Amino acid sequence: MELIINNPLFGIFLTIITFVIGYEIQLKLGLKFLSPMVTSSVLIILVLVVLNIPYSNYKQGADILTFFVAPATVVLAVPLYKNLDIIKKYFLPILFGCLVGIGVGAVTGIVLCDIFGISKEILLSMLPKSVTSAIGYEISKKIGAIIEISMVFIVICGIIGYSVGELIFKIFKINDKVARGVALGSCSHVLGTAKAMELGEIEGSIATVSISISGILAVILIPVILNFI
Known part of the structure; x- marks a missing residue:
């Protein structure tokens, strides 16, 4: 058993x-x-707790998979290229939507955190929550946040977008494909984009470009916002 859990392949x-x-x-x-991310997370926690396996043993293999997150996002370029005309047509609304999304997310x-008296370390860790993990990791490291907590917030945002995004669209009767894509991509990054892909190719393409724009804006805006804290 020791040999198995000490091997990086165990985490993978x-x-x-x-x-x-x-x-x-x-x-x-x-x-x-x-x-599946919710279910798999729960199952992983159960396995580690029930078998009393240290998180560090699992992390050896998980870190290898994390390394491939950034290269894997390149695949999103395919629907992006196929719907390039639509993206060019609505680029300004997409840009403005992402700008509002990043700004409102950070300010709220x-x-x-101020209302509930949450520490500055947690606040800093929360700021990159709306960008994809590859970018959020670097932002978190740059601003001195707790990287692990930042990753948790990023995953939670993704799960919420994936789980209730479509329901919110139905409740508020949001049928515009561009608006749906911007909302999911700018607020819930890769998991939101996965949901957008399920809704349609156009939604998926818009969500893909929204991830990139939101990431660039977050890198620029979050350090600026920190000056006012």
Whole structure:
């Protein structure tokens, strides 16, 4: 057992197998809001707790998978290229939507932390929550935040967007494909884009470009916002 859990392959295998199980559960139950990421996270925690396996043993393999997150996002360029004309046509609304999304997300986080007396370390860790993990990791490191907590906030934002994004669109009767894509891409990054892809190719393309724009804006705006804290 020691030999298995001390091998980096343990973390890789556990992550992949639990994600597959989560995906199958989602298909079997037919629950669109039940993200495999949620299910796999719960299963991984259960395995580590029940078998009393240190997180550091799992992290060896998980870090290898994390390394491939940034290169994997290149695949999103395919729908982006296929819908380039639409993106050019609506570039300014997309840019403005992302700007508002990043600004409002950061300001509301600051206000809520101030109201509830949350420490500055947690506040800093919360600021990159709306950008993809590859960018959020670097921002968190740059501003002196707690990287692990930043990653948790990023995942939570992604899960919320994936789980309830479509429902929110139905409640508020948001049927415009560009608006849907911008909302999911700018607020819930890769998981939101995965949901956008499920809604349609145009939504997915807009969400893809929104991830990139939001990441660039976050790198520029978050350090500026920090000057006012």
